[in-house]
Amino acid sequence: MKLTVEDLVNIGRGAAFLGTGGGGDPYIGRMLATSAIQEFGMPEIIEPDQLDDDATVLTIAMLGAPTVLTEKAACGDDVDLAIKRMEEKLGRKADALIPIEIGGVNSMLPIMAAARLGIPLVDADGMGRAFPEIQMVTFNVYGVSCTPLAVTDDHLNALVIETGSAKRAEDLVRVSSIELGCSVIMSSYPMNGKQVKDYAVHGTMTLALEIGRAINRGRKEGDPVEALVDYLQTTPYYNQCKVIFDGKVTDLRRETTKGFSIGHCHLTALDGSGRTMEVAFQNEHLVARENGELRAIVPDLICMVDRETAEPIPVEALKYGQRIKVMGVSAAPIMRTPQSLEVFGPKAFGLGEEFVPIEDL
Amino acid sequence: MKLTVEDLVNIGRGAAFLGTGGGGDPYIGRMLATSAIQEFGMPEIIEPDQLDDDATVLTIAMLGAPTVLTEKAACGDDVDLAIKRMEEKLGRKADALIPIEIGGVNSMLPIMAAARLGIPLVDADGMGRAFPEIQMVTFNVYGVSCTPLAVTDDHLNALVIETGSAKRAEDLVRVSSIELGCSVIMSSYPMNGKQVKDYAVHGTMTLALEIGRAINRGRKEGDPVEALVDYLQTTPYYNQCKVIFDGKVTDLRRETTKGFSIGHCHLTALDGSGRTMEVAFQNEHLVARENGELRAIVPDLICMVDRETAEPIPVEALKYGQRIKVMGVSAAPIMRTPQSLEVFGPKAFGLGEEFVPIEDL
Numbered sequence: 157m158k159l160t161v162e163d164l165v166n167i168g169r170g171a172a173f174l175g176t177g178g179g180g181d182p183y184i185g186r187m188l189a190t191s192a193i194q195e196f197g198m199p200e201i202i203e204p205d206q207l208d209d210d211a212t213v214l215t216i217a218m219l220g221a222p223t224v225l226t227e228k229a230a231c232g233d234d235v236d237l238a239i240k241r242m243e244e245k246l247g248r249k250a251d252a253l254i255p256i257e258i259g260g261v262n263s264m265l266p267i268m269a270a271a272r273l274g275i276p277l278v279d280a281d282g283m284g285r286a287f288p289e290i291q292m293v294t295f296n297v298y299g300v301s302c303t304p305l306a307v308t309d310d311h312l313n314a315l316v317i318e319t320g321s322a323k324r325a326e327d328l329v330r331v332s333s334i335e336l337g338c339s340v341i342m343s344s345y346p347m348n349g350k351q352v353k354d355y356a357v358h359g360t361m362t363l364a365l366e367i368g369r370a371i372n373r374g375r376k377e378g379d380p381v382e383a384l385v386d387y388l389q390t391t392p393y394y395n396q397c398k399v400i401f402d403g404k405v406t407d408l409r410r411e412t413t414k415g416f417s418i419g420h421c422h423l424t425a426l427d428g429s430g431r432t433m434e435v436a437f438q439n440e441h442l443v444a445r446e447n448g449e450l451r452a453i454v455p456d457l458i459c460m461v462d463r464e465t466a467e468p469i470p471v472e473a474l475k476y477g478q479r480i481k482v483m484g485v486s487a488a489p490i491m492r493t494p495q496s497l498e499v500f501g502p503k504a505f506g507l508g509e510e511f512v513p514i515e516d517l
Numbered sequence: 518m519k520l521t522v523e524d525l526v527n528i529g530r531g532a533a534f535l536g537t538g539g540g541g542d543p544y545i546g547r548m549l550a551t552s553a554i555q556e557f558g559m560p561e562i563i564e565p566d567q568l569d570d571d572a573t574v575l576t577i578a579m580l581g582a583p584t585v586l587t588e589k590a591a592c593g594d595d596v597d598l599a600i601k602r603m604e605e606k607l608g609r610k611a612d613a614l615i616p617i618e619i620g621g622v623n624s625m626l627p628i629m630a631a632a633r634l635g636i637p638l639v640d641a642d643g644m645g646r647a648f649p650e651i652q653m654v655t656f657n658v659y660g661v662s663c664t665p666l667a668v669t670d671d672h673l674n675a676l677v678i679e680t681g682s683a684k685r686a687e688d689l690v691r692v693s694s695i696e697l698g699c700s701v702i703m704s705s706y707p708m709n710g711k712q713v714k715d716y717a718v719h720g721t722m723t724l725a726l727e728i729g730r731a732i733n734r735g736r737k738e739g740d741p742v743e744a745l746v747d748y749l750q751t752t753p754y755y756n757q758c759k760v761i762f763d764g765k766v767t768d769l770r771r772e773t774t775k776g777f778s779i780g781h782c783h784l785t786a787l788d789g790s791g792r793t794m795e796v797a798f799q800n801e802h803l804v805a806r807e808n809g810e811l812r813a814i815v816p817d818l819i820c821m822v823d824r825e826t827a828e829p830i831p832v833e834a835l836k837y838g839q840r841i842k843v844m845g846v847s848a849a850p851i852m853r854t855p856q857s858l859e860v861f862g863p864k865a866f867g868l869g870e871e872f873v874p875i876e877d878l
Contacts, residue, residue, distance in 0.1 A: 311680075311681060312679075312681070313678075313679065313680045313681065313685060313689070314678070314679040314680075315676055315677065315678050315679075315689065316676065316677040317674075317675070317676050318673075318674065318675040318676075319672075319674045319675075320672060320673070320674065324672075324674060324696075327696045328674070328676065328693055328696050328697075331692035331693065331695070331696050332689055332692065332693065334692070335685075335688045335689050335692050336689075
């Protein structure tokens with residue numbers, strides 16, 4: 157598949173939607189990708205099935221607090237350095253890159269990286285959404301080691317980390333990322349082609365593109381949120397979806413702490429009923445409760461969009477008084493297995509509730 | 518030079534003295550070295566001048582809070598792994614090891630490492646004492662990069678770090694060490710033989726050995742503290758030395774925080790004069806004030822010894838009621854230059870006083 161620069165706008169918008177509040181600002185992501193494409197050309201996007209079983213595939217991502225990513229973006233050399241350090245450590249060249257997650261920055265940064273390095277990008281990722289911590293990906297759930305991994309920053313500081321556990325790697329990368337200013341580049345989960353085919357969430361780059369296009373279409377035809385819901389219902393993963401709240405932001409608490417954007421957003425219904433919704437987040441939205449009652453919970457997607465334009469609103473752009481539609485969307489089946497729920501279900505975030513699929517709520 | 522196992526007791530004791538309260542418990546250090554020597558044989562100790570100018574020399578040390586090192590020692594494989602990761606990164610084998618500092622653990626751990634790896638250990642170090650932070654060594658003062666550096670732990674987690682500044686490396690290693698339990702192995706400051714000859718504090722292993730022997734002699738002959746002072750006056754670096762206080766511990770505050778042992782110790786004079794001394798420490802003793810007046814300050818050495826046996830007392834072994842002689846000892850001349858004072862003089866520790874040599878106090 158060959159993308160156009162126009163596609164980037166739609167991918168960025170769709171990915172920001174799937175980023176469920178996290179994954180970084182799509183504007184920043186698009187700027188990074190566009191400038192790399194202008195200099196190095198558009199990279200090839202390939203399906204997982206096009207990979208040789210023994211191909212070397214690396215993830216590439218920005219990691220940190222989205223509030224900081226906005227001000228401290230990648231410089232390019234940091235991306236090259238992260239891949240180079242991984243290749244040195246592995247003793248072989250990367251044949252392709254893959255996003256670790258889908259989000260405004262983290263679906264675009266891999267495009268930037270693939271363009272710079274002249275290698276293809278795989279149309280897939282490790283969650284079909286965004287999550288805040290390194291161990292929270294299908295690759296880890298199904299036994300791929302996240303290390304060796306490389307962390308770099310725009311001063312070309314570099315760390316190569318090897319651990320026996322993804323959680324240990326997360327802890328080390330997190331404290332290092334804080335020390336380096338809460339925004340770093342990370343390449344991790346070195347995989348072969350077979351592992352990507354078996355454990356990745358396939359086609360998510362294309363899905364992000366089509367989500368962006370559906371929102372666009374809706375804006376021309378009438379109701380973009382309706383167009384978005386209609387399209388999602390035709391997808392393989394996100395077909396269980398509904399608008400769970402229509403309200404305005406009446407309270408917002410957001411702290412950049414422990415290397416994350418952590419907080420909650422309260423909304424009050426626009427229909428005058430006095431109903432309220434609380435959405436809690438750690439970079440990404442974790443749980444939505446209406447008057448204390450569960451409405452959607454991780455790993456299902458909780459997405460906030462502008463109620464008129466369906467523009468996805470990242471956590472760092474939330475503002476008092478914003479009018480928002482909150483959507484609950486089913487996660488990919490591979491994300492809802494008991495093994496997956498152990499790694500990124502409600503308990504992994506310290507939530508008291510059990511996971512209940514959005515279609516049962 | 519070939520050491521005997523008996524020498525280890527004396528080196529450990531002498532190094533604990535030069536460790537100025539830090540550098541780890543000599544008992545732990547000696548156990549580590551002895552068991553490695555039993556398995557692998559005693560390593561050769563060489564003078565810096567025996568190194569080829571282009572020889573590859575690496576430091577090896579334990580890093581963390583001394584209070585924790587006592588309970589979480591090295592396993593051996595962690596030492597091997599740190600050197601291996603450095604060799605991989607540098608693309609060449611280590612020809613020799615060198616202690617980064619002199620201290621109860623950090624003069625012994627290099628013996629253990631050299632024994633395990635079958636390579637010589639250089640009779641020198643980067644400060645002729647102990648200091649709490651990575652940048653606080655002559656190697657850094659005179660322009661040797663502390664990275665690439667490798668950090669490992671007993672679970673064989675490993676990090677290889679590259680930075681443009683030793684302080685940045687310190688910050689990254691410190692947070693990583695805290696994450697790994699406040700006790701890790703670090704190999705850093707890859708040097709060539711010429712750099713070791715030019716910038717190391719020479720002969721400090723031998724000096725530690727002779728200090729230990731002098732204390733021993735004093736115990737047989739009468740006054741070990743006197744014997745210690747007499748010997749120090751004959752050395753090239755430590756010849757300005759005096760007992761600056763003779764008292765008992767009347768207050769002690771010691772916290773394991775930010776990856777260090779931080780606190781202060783108050784002593785009251787035994788002569789009934791009511792005079793008091795405060796000694797502040799960050800792993801190592803930093804400043805001694807008598808009734809508020811400066812008596813000794815970094816980088817000069819402030820050493821606490823048992824007033825009867827001259828046994829050096831590390832910070833983690835300080836106890837209420839202990840009877841202690843506090844000594845002030847001159848640091849090596851290379852440690853007192855303006856460039857050195859910028860890196861580990863009083864200001865580097867947030868102290869208000871200027872450095873005043875012990876002989877002028």
